[in-house]
Each structure stands twice: as structure tokens, then as C-alpha cells.
Amino acid sequence: MxxxxxxxxxxxxxxxxxxxxxxxxxxxxxxxxxxxxxxxxxxxxxxxxxxxxxxxxxxxxxxxxxxxxxxxxxxxxxxxxxxxxxxxxxxxxxxAAINLAEVTIDPYRGKKLLKSAFEKATKYKDENYYLKAFYRQLTSVNNNPTKIHEIFYDIKWNVSKTTGWIARQTRFAESKNQSAFNLSNQSYFTFSSSGYLTQPNSGTFVTEKTLDKYTIEIERYIEQADQDIAVITCTINKAGKNQFYANSTFYVGTEDFKIYRVENNILNLPMDLDNGAGFKYPPIVKTIATFKSNSAEVNILESISTKMYLSIIYADRMRSTDLSATVSSLLTVYQEDNNIKNESFQNVRRDTKDKNVVESIKYNADFWQNNPIVKQTSLEDKFSKLMEGQNAFGTMINP
CATH class of the missing domain: 2.60.40.1120 (Carboxypeptidase-like, regulatory domain)
Known part of the structure; x- marks a missing residue:
């Protein structure tokens, strides 16, 4: 009883x-x-x-x-x-109401607003924030999902990028029909694109020093209760045939000079592929980063979405195969936690292999069961359920 x-x-x-x-x-x-x-x-x-x-x-x-x-x-x-x-x-x-009336009043206002926003953020470039985040990456080849992996991270972030990480929980699954194509370090690109005070080692991005290389225009104003948000487009004036560069759109507060959202279209991104694969055409990458307003003088990371469109040639001993691949990732912050500031964070490095990170932590099925943080699109959900049905999660072996 x-x-x-x-x-x-x-x-x-x-x-x-x-x-x-x-x-x-x-x-x-x-x-x-x-x-x-x-x-x-x-x-x-x-x-x-x-x-x-x-x-x-x-x-x-x-x-x-x-x-x-x-x-x-x-x-x-x-x-x-x-x-x-x-x-x-x-x-x-x-x-929100869109105001186009003021767009043409001052043709240089967009550049002035961006410059003010960058100057403000620069004052806080050495201030770190400690966040808990969930990361998902889905790879599709020829419109068919082939692999998915998910990681719960503790991250150290500043206005330039994510500078440190600790993987807490991981899982991975791949289809038995998946191709040999593999993008090994998508998380590095996600972390590197998560700030708004960009400091690229190569290529041309919108920064305080490169404003003169771009045509900068205010596309519209979004009327919010406390201030207008200026939507500022930045288009590079001249780009070489194989030059690595980004055209960007910034959402900037007209009163507080905070950056609320950044959208990038990145062309000719230098990338390495595994297993003898090469690019038929240069990759195209789109990123959307959103930043949450708080009482601080700068907005902190809320989410960063990246999507890579890849046209690939894979050659083996017998034949050459053309593949169309899409690699999508989404990093979402679900908690700010200063209690983790004294943890030992791994540095963000280009040579970090996501597969190795996943394999380094034992799969915990109970942790993932009905986890409220794990949100999926319909495509991700369908593929995840397929992999769960085949007991594929928690192993790097094809089901």
C-alpha cells in the first residue's frame, strides 16, 4: 500500500x-x-x-x-x-510603426549613428558577461537532413565576440545515408559572429575603421515607445572577385546608441572541408544576432543564428560528386549567471572540432528527455525523432 x-x-x-x-x-x-x-x-x-x-x-x-x-x-x-x-x-x-519621412533629412545620419554606437561599445570591450546557452547545428545535403548535434554551453561573452566556452551536455546523431561531407567547426564561426564590435583577422566587415568603405543608409525608423530604432544598411563600395567581406544591417537606438540586432550577408568566407571535399562555388553565409536590452550601457547577446549555403565537389578514387549542403546553427542564451565567472573556460579556436567536443562528454539521455530549453523547428524535430527512434543519439556511429 x-x-x-x-x-x-x-x-x-x-x-x-x-x-x-x-x-x-x-x-x-x-x-x-x-x-x-x-x-x-x-x-x-x-x-x-x-x-x-x-x-x-x-x-x-x-x-x-x-x-x-x-x-x-x-x-x-x-x-x-x-x-x-x-x-x-x-x-x-x-x-511597430515605420517612419520613412525622416530617412532623407540627413544623408549622413546613418554613419553618425553607427559611429556613436561603436564608440559607446568600445568603452566596454573588456567587460565580460557570463551566460548559459544552448546550441543546435543541423546539416542537410541535397535537401535531406543528415546530422544534428546539440550542446549546452557556459560561455564568456563581450561586445566583440564569445571568447570562452565550457561544454556541459552534448548529443549527436547522423543518418546512415549521410554523405562524407562534414563541416567540423561551425561553432567557431557562430562564436566569432556573436558580437557587434567586430574585429576580423581577415576580410572586410563594418567597423568604426571601415565605415568609409561602405555606402551607409538608413532604410527606415521603427517607432518604439521609448525611442526610434534606426535600421541602417551597409553595402561595400568595391569588392574584389574573391574578397572576403560582409554587407550588414544594424538596428541602432537613436537615443541610447545601443545595438539591438545585426544581420550579415557574408561572401567568400575562407573555409576548410574534411575528407577531400572542395567548393564548386564560394560559400554564402547569413547571420542574425539579437541583443537583449538591460540596465547596463550595452546590450548583451540573446541569440546568434547562422546559415551556410555550400556548393561542394566531393572526389574519391572512383568518381566526383556535386553536393548542395546547408549548415544551420542557432545559439540561444537562456540565463545570465555570474556564478560561473571563475570557471576554466576553453578559448575559442578555429581548430576546435565540434565532433571532439561532443565525444568528450558522456551522453545523458535523462537530461535531454522533455528538456524545456530544447526548442526545435519542424525539420529539426522530425529528424531528431527519427534519430531517437533508431537509438542514434549519444554515439558517433551510424544507426
Whole structure:
């Protein structure tokens, strides 16, 4: 009898814990299109999250009722009262007003705003922030998912980039039909692209020193409650045929000179491929980094999404094969934690192999089961379930 009571209490606790998870999708109020990278938080708590590329979100609550606050640089900040747990919330956000009237008043204002933003950030370039983050990378070849790996990191970040990392939990799976193609250090590029005070070792990026190399224009102003956000496009004036460079869009506060979002289109990125693969055409890379406003003088990293479009030639002894590959990654910060500042962080290095990082930590299936931080797009979810069904996670061996 006592055993049955204990089992019942454990089951009740598990149901109660599960019921505290809130899931849903954020969409545009008018178009109904999903909105990626929307920040959300439970008001009055430290619980935060961010929607993924499909607008899907998951957040864990301790009790109800509660208020969820949603914010995105292009939408009005909105609050919603949630009275009970749900797995199918639909949150509709209203676009912020767009002001085009002021765009042509001062043709140099975009450059001035960027310069002010860079100068402000430079004052804090040596100040580190300590964050907990979740990273997922999905590789697709010829439109078919082939491998996925996921890592929980502690990271050390500043306004230039992520400078240190500790892998806490990992898992990996790959299809038995996967090609020989492998991109071994996507996380290095993600970490290196996670700041807004870029200091590249090679190539041309938008920095305070390179502003004269770009045509800089304010595309529009987004009218938020406290200030306008200027959307500033930067297009390189002249690029060589094989020159490594980025065209960028910055979202800058017109009053506080903080940077809220950076989008990069990167061409001719120098990369190395494994197993005798080479590029048929230079890779094209797109990144979107979002930064969360707080009481500090600079905004801290919230998420960094990268997507690489690769046209590859793979040659073996018998034949040559053309492959079209896409490597997508998303690093999302779910907690700021100064308690980890004294940990021993690994330096961000180009020669770090993601596979080796994954293999260095024993797979813990219980940790990943129903983990509320692990949010997936529909494609990732389908592939993950396929791999789980084949018991492929936790091993580098094809199922």
C-alpha cells in the first residue's frame, strides 16, 4: 500500500512539473507569418526564452496565473496573462510603426549613428558577461537532413565576440545515408559572429575603421515607445572577385546608441572541408544576432543564428560528386549567471572540432528527455525523432 502511495505521489509530481511548461507560436498579427527570435519573459521572475526560426517558443513556469512579456525590435512590446499551462498558445504581435519621412533629412545620419554606437561599445570591450546557452547545428545535403548535434554551453561573452566556452551536455546523431561531407567547426564561426564590435583577422566587415568603405543608409525608423530604432544598411563600395567581406544591417537606438540586432550577408568566407571535399562555388553565409536590452550601457547577446549555403565537389578514387549542403546553427542564451565567472573556460579556436567536443562528454539521455530549453523547428524535430527512434543519439556511429 505504501509503495502505491509513493508511486502515486511521484506520478502526481511529474504531471505537475510537466504542466508548468508553456509552449506556443508567435505570429504577425496581420500576415499570420511566424516571427523568429522574439524575446519572452515571465514578468516578476528570471525565466526568459526566445522563439526559434519558426516562431515556436517554450518556457517553464513555477505557477499560474502569470504574465508573459514579448518583445522584438520590429514589433510593439506586448504582455499576455496566462492562467494555466498550454502547449498551443498563439501569440499575435503588432508591428511597430515605420517612419520613412525622416530617412532623407540627413544623408549622413546613418554613419553618425553607427559611429556613436561603436564608440559607446568600445568603452566596454573588456567587460565580460557570463551566460548559459544552448546550441543546435543541423546539416542537410541535397535537401535531406543528415546530422544534428546539440550542446549546452557556459560561455564568456563581450561586445566583440564569445571568447570562452565550457561544454556541459552534448548529443549527436547522423543518418546512415549521410554523405562524407562534414563541416567540423561551425561553432567557431557562430562564436566569432556573436558580437557587434567586430574585429576580423581577415576580410572586410563594418567597423568604426571601415565605415568609409561602405555606402551607409538608413532604410527606415521603427517607432518604439521609448525611442526610434534606426535600421541602417551597409553595402561595400568595391569588392574584389574573391574578397572576403560582409554587407550588414544594424538596428541602432537613436537615443541610447545601443545595438539591438545585426544581420550579415557574408561572401567568400575562407573555409576548410574534411575528407577531400572542395567548393564548386564560394560559400554564402547569413547571420542574425539579437541583443537583449538591460540596465547596463550595452546590450548583451540573446541569440546568434547562422546559415551556410555550400556548393561542394566531393572526389574519391572512383568518381566526383556535386553536393548542395546547408549548415544551420542557432545559439540561444537562456540565463545570465555570474556564478560561473571563475570557471576554466576553453578559448575559442578555429581548430576546435565540434565532433571532439561532443565525444568528450558522456551522453545523458535523462537530461535531454522533455528538456524545456530544447526548442526545435519542424525539420529539426522530425529528424531528431527519427534519430531517437533508431537509438542514434549519444554515439558517433551510424544507426
Amino acid at each position: 505504501l509503495k502505491n502511495i509513493i508511486l502515486f505521489l511521484l506520478f502526481s509530481y511529474a504531471v505537475k512539473s510537466y504542466s508548468q511548461t508553456i509552449q506556443g507560436k508567435v505570429i504577425d498579427e496581420v500576415s499570420g507569418e511566424p516571427i523568429p527570435f522574439v524575446s519572452l519573459m515571465i514578468i516578476g521572475s528570471q525565466a526568459t526564452s526566445i522563439s526559434n526560426e519558426n516562431g515556436d517558443f517554450v518556457i517553464k513556469a513555477k505557477g499560474f496565473p502569470l504574465k508573459l512579456k514579448f518583445s522584438h525590435v520590429s514589433y510593439l512590446i506586448s504582455e499576455f496573462e496566462i492562467k494555466s499551462s498550454s502547449d498551443n498558445l498563439i501569440i499575435k504581435l503588432k508591428q
